[in-house]
Amino acid sequence: MIIPLLILVPFVASLFVPLLYTYVHSKKIGWLVLPFPLILFIFLCFQIPKLGAGDSLFYTIHWLHAANIHFTTHLDGLSMILGLLITGMGTLVVMYSIYYLSEREALGRFYMYLLLFMGSMLGVVFSDNVLVLYVFWELTSVSSFLLIAFWHQRKNSRAGAKKAMLITVTGGVGMLVGFLMMHQMTGTYSIQEMIGMAGTLPAETLFVPAMLLILLGAFTKSAQFPFHIWLPDAMEAPTPVSAYLHSATMVKAGIYLVARFIPVFGESELWFYSVTFVGLITLFWGSFNAVRQNDLKALLAYSTISQLGLIMSLLGIGSAAMLNLPGVDKTLYTAAAFAGLFHLINHSTFKGALFMIIGIVDHELGTRDIRKLGGLAIFMPITFSIALAGSFSMAGLPPFNGFLSKELFLEASLAVQQLALPGVHVWIPIVAWVASVLTFVYCMIIVFQTFFGRQQQQPAWVDRGAHDPQPGMLLAPSVLGVMIVALFFFPNVLAKWIVQPAMGAIYPSFGNPETLVPHIAAWHGFTPAFWMTIGIILFGAVLYIFLPQWRRVYTIAPFSWRIDTIYTLLLMQLEGNSYHLTNKYMTGHLHRYFTYIMLFFIAMMGTALSLVWRLAFNFSEDSVVTLNEYILVFVMMIAALAILFVKSRLIAILLNGVLGFTVAFLFVVLRAPDLALTQIVVETVTTVLFLLTFRFMPDWKKETPRRPVKMLNIFIAVASGLIVILTALIVQGNRLFEPISKYFEDAKTLTGGGNIVNAILGDFRAFDTMLEIVVLFIGGLGVYVLIRLKDKKGGDQNEDQ
Amino acid sequence: MKINDVILQTVTKIVVFIILTFGVELFISGHNDPGGGFSGGLVLASALLLLYMTYDIETVHQGIPFDFKKIAGLGVFLAVSSSAIPMLFSNQFLTQKKGEFALAVFGNTELSMVLLFEAGVALTVVGVVVTILLTISEDVS
Numbered sequence: 001m002i003i004p005l006l007i008l009v010p011f012v013a014s015l016f017v018p019l020l021y022t023y024v025h026s027k028k029i030g031w032l033v034l035p036f037p038l039i040l041f042i043f044l045c046f047q048i049p050k051l052g053a054g055d056s057l058f059y060t061i062h063w064l065h066a067a068n069i070h071f072t073t074h075l076d077g078l079s080m081i082l083g084l085l086i087t088g089m090g091t092l093v094v095m096y097s098i099y100y101l102s103e104r105e106a107l108g109r110f111y112m113y114l115l116l117f118m119g120s121m122l123g124v125v126f127s128d129n130v131l132v133l134y135v136f137w138e139l140t141s142v143s144s145f146l147l148i149a150f151w152h153q154r155k156n157s158r159a160g161a162k163k164a165m166l167i168t169v170t171g172g173v174g175m176l177v178g179f180l181m182m183h184q185m186t187g188t189y190s191i192q193e194m195i196g197m198a199g200t201l202p203a204e205t206l207f208v209p210a211m212l213l214i215l216l217g218a219f220t221k222s223a224q225f226p227f228h229i230w231l232p233d234a235m236e237a238p239t240p241v242s243a244y245l246h247s248a249t250m251v252k253a254g255i256y257l258v259a260r261f262i263p264v265f266g267e268s269e270l271w272f273y274s275v276t277f278v279g280l281i282t283l284f285w286g287s288f289n290a291v292r293q294n295d296l297k298a299l300l301a302y303s304t305i306s307q308l309g310l311i312m313s314l315l316g317i318g319s320a321a322m323l324n325l326p327g328v329d330k331t332l333y334t335a336a337a338f339a340g341l342f343h344l345i346n347h348s349t350f351k352g353a354l355f356m357i358i359g360i361v362d363h364e365l366g367t368r369d370i371r372k373l374g375g376l377a378i379f380m381p382i383t384f385s386i387a388l389a390g391s392f393s394m395a396g397l398p399p400f401n402g403f404l405s406k407e408l409f410l411e412a413s414l415a416v417q418q419l420a421l422p423g424v425h426v427w428i429p430i431v432a433w434v435a436s437v438l439t440f441v442y443c444m445i446i447v448f449q450t451f452f453g454r455q456q457q458q459p460a461w462v463d464r465g466a467h468d469p470q471p472g473m474l475l476a477p478s479v480l481g482v483m484i485v486a487l488f489f490f491p492n493v494l495a496k497w498i499v500q501p502a503m504g505a506i507y508p509s510f511g512n513p514e515t516l517v518p519h520i521a522a523w524h525g526f527t528p529a530f531w532m533t534i535g536i537i538l539f540g541a542v543l544y545i546f547l548p549q550w551r552r553v554y555t556i557a558p559f560s561w562r563i564d565t566i567y568t569l570l571l572m573q574l575e576g577n578s579y580h581l582t583n584k585y586m587t588g589h590l591h592r593y594f595t596y597i598m599l600f601f602i603a604m605m606g607t608a609l610s611l612v613w614r615l616a617f618n619f620s621e622d623s624v625v626t627l628n629e630y631i632l633v634f635v636m637m638i639a640a641l642a643i644l645f646v647k648s649r650l651i652a653i654l655l656n657g658v659l660g661f662t663v664a665f666l667f668v669v670l671r672a673p674d675l676a677l678t679q680i681v682v683e684t685v686t687t688v689l690f691l692l693t694f695r696f697m698p699d700w701k702k703e704t705p706r707r708p709v710k711m712l713n714i715f716i717a718v719a720s721g722l723i724v725i726l727t728a729l730i731v732q733g734n735r736l737f738e739p740i741s742k743y744f745e746d747a748k749t750l751t752g753g754g755n756i757v758n759a760i761l762g763d764f765r766a767f768d769t770m771l772e773i774v775v776l777f778i779g780g781l782g783v784y785v786l787i788r789l790k791d792k793k794g795g796d797q798n799e800d801q
Numbered sequence: 802m803k804i805n806d807v808i809l810q811t812v813t814k815i816v817v818f819i820i821l822t823f824g825v826e827l828f829i830s831g832h833n834d835p836g837g838g839f840s841g842g843l844v845l846a847s848a849l850l851l852l853y854m855t856y857d858i859e860t861v862h863q864g865i866p867f868d869f870k871k872i873a874g875l876g877v878f879l880a881v882s883s884s885a886i887p888m889l890f891s892n893q894f895l896t897q898k899k900g901e902f903a904l905a906v907f908g909n910t911e912l913s914m915v916l917l918f919e920a921g922v923a924l925t926v927v928g929v930v931v932t933i934l935l936t937i938s939e940d941v942s
Contacts, residue, residue, distance in 0.1 A: 682843065773876065784933070
């Protein structure tokens with residue numbers, strides 16, 4: 001019961017934050033938000049021992065039985081890692097935001113979105129039902145959209161938000177189709193049950209499409225090549241958001257999904273190839289592009305892409321353990337998956353710290369451009385120290401946690417060569433090594449170009465009063481900085497308590513997860529990985545020193561290409577084409593729209609009538625028509641026909657009223673007082689409406705349409721009239737389904753209500769009624785908005801830029 | 802457009818209360834007899850309409866200072882949330898329960914969850930109808 005509550009808490013909190021903000025209209029609102037992630041984090045920490053013992057928490061809220069969709073939550077080792085990151089980083093980011101965002105910002109909105117994201121992200125990692133997972137998955141996209149466009153007055157923010165939304169949601173929809181295919185194959189929406197059936201799946205025809213579609217969702221979300229283009233543009237978001245969503249948590253959702261589905265798809269070679277190769281390409285392309293950035297935040301964005309690729313490729317290599325190749329030491333590959341999870345945690349610590357540091361630099365000095373920065377070390381010693389720890393950790397240097405995972409990564413890249421698979425050669429460790437060298441280079445750029453050199457700049461910083469920010473702002477990055485060092489010295493504590501249960505979740509069939517966890521040591525002896533690290537440092541240093549000389553490489557053809565161009569082109573094509581297409585049929589003529597609607601109706605009902613009922617009549621059960629009814633129907637016919645020939649609009653409206661009230665009378669005669677009553681009141685209200693809109697109507701003038709139009713009008717009128725009559729006649733005598741009238745006869749015992757009409761409205765079909773009033777409400781608001789907007793037309797149309 | 806019709810105004814003052822009472826009666830009796838949330842709401846709305854037609858919008862607004870958009874919203878909220886309440890007690894969405902209660906004035910009265918739901922329907926109908934008519938008529942003036 002407690003896990004669904006964990007998901008619910010941030011959502012409920014996000015509802016109340018804007019309300020609270022009207023009372024606490026200052027930065028202090030952040031302190032009221034802070035307890036939510038903190039309490040969730042502490043609660044999750046208390047569950048660690050339980051999971052360490054190999055348990056997992058499962059709880060199902062039964063929901064839609066008919067569709068087999070239940071709100072099932074599952075807390076195991078893998079979701080625990082993500083859960084701790086979401087709540088832990090959430091706490092730090094909220095703390096940092098309190099100092100980062102100024103009082104003038106719309107803080108209520110900001111924290112609301114942030115909590116909304118937190119809840120949806122927890123929903124993604126704790127859901128066992130794939131459809132529920134999908135909903136939360138898209139909710140993270142939506143909240144990310146809102147957060148990127150937080151400064152919506154800026155054009156770039158809106159463009160970045162749109163791009164992120166389009167790409168991640170496209171992937172998400174693909175993933176949904178993949179999930180549905182999985183349901184087709186397994187008959188369940190539960191991930192754990194799918195894992196149970198994993199052995200029989202590869203033979204299915206839908207196996208490969210489902211796998212690729214699910215990977216599409218994961219790759220778009222985790223900014224893998226070639227879908228990575230949204231992440232740099234997402235950096236338009238406020239820095240705490242970048243640190244939280246776009247480096248520590250949301251972009252890890254794709255990685256989580258891949259790790260989650262390794263037990264299902266791991267036995268497929270295609271899975272191994274896609275995940276590993278896409279990861280490696282992303283790793284290289286991200287690090288290669290990071291080096292050329294001048295904006296520190298853009299640099300970090302590409303570095304995040306690259307690091308996500310690294311984790312992805314590690315998971316790919318890790319899935320090789322499931323391939324069942326002969327003569328393969330599986331522990332070599334499970335160690336890769338372990339390294340992936342370990343690096344997942346490490347990356348969140350150092351990248352989170354770096355984002356916050358760059359936010360501080362930006363906040364204090366007003367620029368993030370490395371061409372303008374320099375020599376800040378003596379002004380901002382604490383900021384500098386944390387930046388040093390973060391960058392060196394990312395570069396893979398001791399004594400920081402990144403060193404350990406980088407070594408494990410290099411070992412994994414060497415291990416993968418031993419697989420007897422086509423396409424797997426020595427190039428994998430080479431790509432890994434080259435990307436690591438480039439990673440080293442951009443890490444040095446962060447440290448040295450921001451904090452050293454440029455002596456001539458220093459007086460300018462003195463003038464601007466450059467100094468470390470207030471302690472509160474430094475608190476969150478400092479916590480991460482301490483973790484970067486602490487994880488270097490005590491990695492095995494983390495490995496045993498947090499990563500080991502997750503390994504059990506990735507390899508459920510491999511028995512005791514304890515055997516899957518390698519012992520991490522900083523010193524392995526003179527292994528190949530050690531020499532590769534030495535090489536990285538040497539080559540990296542050389543490349544960094546000669547960076548100005550070789551930077552021109554980026555202007556040469558294959559390296560200067562940008563995937564953005566394709567995206568922009570596609571989008572422009574799409575917008576242009578849909579614009580033309582829509583203009584073709586949305587002409588603004590009401591007559592046209594009625595024609596579409598009625599023609600569609602005729603086509604649908606006509607087909608149904610002729611195919612399903614085959615125009616079979618059966619009048620045997622009809623009751624006798626009385627004289628009263630004949631008279632009323634006759635009056636109605638006269639009124640309806642008369643409308644066609646009247647000269648003034650007022651008379652037409654009145655005749656329409658006659659028609660309506662006669663229908664009400666007919667209901668009375670047929671002993672349906674409810675309907676009669678409603679019909680009378682509706683007629684009254686409608687007549688008043690008519691009177692109100694009367695003076696807006698243009699003059700009633702005789703139209704003489706062209707002959708084809710006239711023929712079409714006649715056809716529509718006759719055909720739709722005929723169809724309605726036929727439907728009424730046929731439906732009466734032909735039963736396609738078991739009649740439901742026995743429900744109505746037993747209404748009193750079933751619902752306790754004596755009025756059958758209301759028993760239907762309020763109980764049997766209450767869901768319809770509920771949605772109908774929602775529609776009514778939306779319609780009412782629509783009228784209000786349309787008329788009010790019309791009023792304001794011509795007023796303030798300028799957009800804030 | 803100032804309407805000054807003494808007869809209409811005098812009649813309306815009395816008739817409105819009759820219509821309002823009739824609307825409430827329809828709403829409550831809907832469980833076993835003709836009526837219910839929708840028709841009750843419509844009758845209530847038509848009473849308000851009569852007021853608006855007899856007096857002008859400002860005058861009525863002084864007596865009934867509600868924002869009818871909010872009333873419609875409240876109605877939707879009431880209907881949807883009362884439908885969700887059974888879920889808290891491990892029942893299905895929209896499960897309607899009822900029971901007998903001994904009330905101070907009314908004696909033993911049967912109350913049902915559906916009453917809340919129907920009240921939501923009625924409020925939405927009143928809110929939406931009045932909102933639409935007011936918006937259009939304000940557009941006229």
